[in-house]
Amino acid sequence: MRYTQYFLPTLKETPADAEVVSHQLMARAGMIRKVAAGIYDYLPLGLRVIRKVENIVRQEMDRAGAIEILMPAVCPADLWEQSGRWQQYGKELLRLKDRKDTEFCVGPTHEEVVTEIVRGTVNSYRQLPLNMYQIQTKFRDEMRPRFGLMRGREFIMKDAYSFDIDDASADISYEKMYQAYRRIFKRCGLKFRAVEADSGAIGGSFSHEFMVLAETGEDAIVSCDSCEYAANVEKAELRAASGEAPVPTLPLERVKTPNLRSIEDVAAFLKETPAKMIKTLVLQNENEEVFAVLMRGDHTLNEIKLCNYLGCNHVQLADEEIIKKLTGAPRGFTGPIGLACRVLADQAVAVMSDFGLGANEADYHLTGANYGRDFEVEAFVDLRQAGAGDSCPRCEGKLEAWRGIEVGHVFKLGTKYSDAMNATVLDDEGKDRTLIMGCYGIGIGRTAAASIEQNHDDNGIVWPMPLAPFQVIVTMLNPGDEAVFAAGEKLYLDLLAEGIEVLLDDRDERPGSKFKDADLLGIPLRVNVGARGLKEHSFELQDRRGGERVMLPIEGAAATIVEQVRTALAAG
RNA sequence: CGGGGAGUGGCGCAGCCUGGUAGCGCGCCAGUUUUGGGAACUGGAUGUCGCAGGUUCGAAUCCUGUCUCCCCGACCA
Structure with missing residues (x-):
């Protein structure tokens, strides 16, 4: 394909509505254009x-x-x-x-x-x-x-x-x-x-x-x-933690925790770690049924696991009004003791003892709480969201x-x-x-x-060979120079004859602009054809990914390039 | 759907508060000089200021409505 006969509208500036790099680069490289929200033209390069x-x-x-x-x-x-x-x-x-x-x-x-x-x-x-x-x-x-x-x-x-x-x-x-x-x-x-x-x-x-x-x-x-x-x-x-809950050693005590609603704040106030706290989440499903879920303070609820256990489609955190009605206290002071609804607990809670939790009373939490002695739950279930560092459920490894x-x-x-x-x-x-x-x-x-997203740098896209819109770009540095034009043209035709997908940059532009566009488009191999190289009977072959340039004798240049394209394709 | 923001030339934006000939950069066209990492100069073209009403002698600017787009959240076989 000859650039001058192609339709390839590149942009110097990033469109304002493009947030992620793939969108920005696709727009700048002239691959796509937005027609309406979430609806795009596929321009020739994108197609x-x-x-x-x-x-x-x-x-x-x-x-x-x-x-x-x-x-x-x-x-x-x-x-x-x-x-x-x-x-x-x-x-x-x-x-x-x-x-x-x-x-x-x-x-x-x-x-x-x-x-x-x-x-x-x-x-x-x-x-x-x-x-x-x-x-x-x-x-x-x-x-x-x-x-x-x-x-x-x-x-x-x-x-x-x-x-x-x-x-x-x-x-x-x-x-x-x-x-x-x-x-x-x-x-x-x-x-x-x-x-x-x-x-x-x-x-x-x-x-x-x-x-x-x-x-x-x-x-x-x-x-x-x-x-x-x-x-x-x-x-x-997640695997259930092994072992039994330690025997309670502390009595249940009521502690004033003025205006402390988050686990972090309460734990810090009590000079404890969040892992020694239990958070009580009040949730509601699509049928407006209300549940409480107990999680270790530093753990995150996985709502999908909860839905699967409950057999519902959707849960969401209950609003302040529902919490007040259920617990008699504002959000941030909820606890399982005396709650008039179904109470589930994550399996990690089963091996905790002497922990802190909400008192169902404004500005108060309880310490020294223990399952069995102070409250009951309907079931211990795997409800926690996995993360880095957790044990693999299948082997002794760790999760990343x-x-x-x-x-x-x-x-x-x-x-x-x-x-x-x-x-x-x-x-x-x-x-x-x-x-x-x-x-x-x-x-x-x-x-x-x-x-x-995986293959780009500051200058643009870096296509892997199998997805590249063109495998090679032949850049004629000065197409006005007859020798350059003839040499570029011949290389282009030789590569085409070998079945290589090649874009010939025959535009009458300054070299800098052409280099910038070539980098933006991300074509894996670039051949620079210029007067300087021709003096040494050579082209310059540049790798988009690594940036390495090597001089290629004109004789046999096409064969070398074909070889590199095929090697790269086979590697994929 | 809730909250926030924006619609001004192809792209990126200023102008709006405080109404009075619509501007800048990039791009585009012509010419000259340039030519190995987005050239310089000279000249030029391009806008129903999202749309519809209203206020006003006069609206990009103020008011009302409406559409579209973007961001955060919620949602997603």
Whole structure:
């Protein structure tokens, strides 16, 4: 591609609305442009990267035996009513009506549509297993789109759906996708972790998220420093502390703690550590049922674990009014003694003794409190959020904490959709069997953005070879010089003939501008063609990542460059 | 959805309080000189000041409404 004939609007300045580096650089490098909140144009350079990711995904899906299809973006409400999701899915589902007032939605995911395909055409176990995927533009009307392609409303996603006759077969389908995903993200040159994820309201199934490690990630994950265990903190289990609670040694005492509401303040006042305190959280679920949860003072509640235990969808901290009504005291002085509601405790509380807690009375706390002697709880449960330094639940190792960008999710669905939509096949005994399903998503644009989060420096993007929009940029330092122009042109054509993706910077610009643009675009290899080098019958080859420059004799230069591109691709 | 902020040329912003010919930097066009890390000079083009009402002799500026965008939070198979 010749720069002068291309459409590549780079920006010197960072657009004001871009917060994270991937969004800033994508905008500056002329890859994307915002059209509305969470909705973007993919300009030529951006589209090339998107296609690179798509092609890697497509190759690995095909290799894993999945079959590509394309389903409609606009889906009839009727199908969604069959699965029950027309009611369940909230405002995130973009709904619309056609001229006849028939209701539709713009698909955020396609379980219903794909299940309908299979239901109508697959009748026998002999036709299974089956895995179909598509790469398609999806729409989710996010409350708060942000971070460019990382969390858009319209986005490109690969979604695959597997259908199996039984659990054992479905587990094999799942494992194939899991391995395909590992290959995909490895080939994209990303540092990632596959982590166990919460399976949400569906229950009884399992799920892994593929997380690209990045400071700006929206998810917190933990991984073991000595075994393979890794999980989203939403999911990460914690082992119960071993041992018995020490015998109480102190009497229960009432202590005046004027206006001290936080655990830190009270602990400091009592000359204790927060770990010797218990905090009592009052929470409310979606049915307005009120619960109290006891946590060790320095621990954090994991609301998802609580929801899973309670069998509800959502909990939130109760407001001041509810707390007052329940405890008779303002927020900050709540304790479990005498509380008229269900009281749960994290398992860590079971091995504590002689601790401090709220007195359910304004400006008072209690010290020397002990479970069993002073109060009871309904159950001890694992309710705590895991973090760095916690013990691995699977081995003797310690957990490390990371931030991650969720680029892929594999999910064993079970029969949620096949049941609701009556998708069955006949087994080898001629009996109806409900299909076991799995679904597997990859955010294509998000993967490209995540790659930039991991691969950039102060000057711009540093693409790994497999995702680079062009593999080589040939920069003619002075295209007005006939010798330079001819040499650059020849190198460009030679590289093209070898199948290399090359951008020829033939613009009549000053060298400095061209260098800055080349760095911004992040093309892995740059060849500087200038009068100075030509005097020595050489080009200058510069590596974007390391910045090293070497002189390349013109004779054989193309072959050397081709070799480097191929090596870099093979390494991915 | 709650809280906060912003809409002025392609991009980044000033002007608004205290109403009176719409400005700056970058970019863009033409020319001259330049040419190995975002050149200099000269000349030039580009705005219904988000939209709709209102107040006023006069509104980017004041008032009302509305839309959009951004940030924090909540939400997220």
